[in-house]
Amino acid sequence: MILNSNVLKWCVLSAATVFILGWLFVWLVAYGSDDTTVYTENDFFHYHLLTDKDIENAPRVTEDYCFEAHPGEGYAPSNSIVFKRATGIAPLREYLTTLGYVKEKRSLGEKEIWSKPERLNGELFYLYFNVETGEAELTKVLNP
Numbered sequence: 001m002i003l004n005s006n007v008l009k010w011c012v013l014s015a016a017t018v019f020i021l022g023w024l025f026v027w028l029v030a031y032g033s034d035d036t037t038v039y040t041e042n043d044f045f046h047y048h049l050l051t052d053k054d055i056e057n058a059p060r061v062t063e064d065y066c067f068e069a070h071p072g073e074g075y076a077p078s079n080s081i082v083f084k085r086a087t088g089i090a091p092l093r094e095y096l097t098t099l100g101y102v103k104e105k106r107s108l109g110e111k112e113i114w115s116k117p118e119r120l121n122g123e124l125f126y127l128y129f130n131v132e133t134g135e136a137e138l139t140k141v142l143n144p
Helices: 002-033 044-050 090-098
Strands: 037-039 065-070 078-083 102-108 110-114 123-131 136-142
Touching: 037 044, 044 065, 090 102, 090 123
Parallel strands: none
Antiparallel strands: 037 065, 065 078, 078 136, 102 110, 110 123, 123 136
16 A cells, blocks of 8 residues: 555656656747747746846836847847836946947947957947837847
8 A cells, every 4th residue: 555655656746747847848949939038027937047147237227128038040149128218328338338348330220339349259239229219228149
């Protein structure tokens, strides 16, 4: 009787473990197929799994913001913080400067490009601000 009880417990525990690991695998594969994942700090798993430390530590210029993770199919992956109703981006510029980044003379459309001068082909930041809509975006391109 005791032997059957122990075997039953091990079978149930093994089945639960296989189920959890299988669900985690399916979730990770499904994440990899998405174009963009939009999330907030309250989304514990996405926030801690997807947010780059430099984006995580960026100053909050408004209380209304979200994060975006772009897997980078065919291009470098990136991570962004997007603010709504911003009145300016001076704190974000100061933050990039403290990280050792310098604003380049070239731009990508309306986006400022920030890079580290000593690191060719290194990680880049794009900084965007739309005065009319109040949308501000800080994006880090994660070059391998």
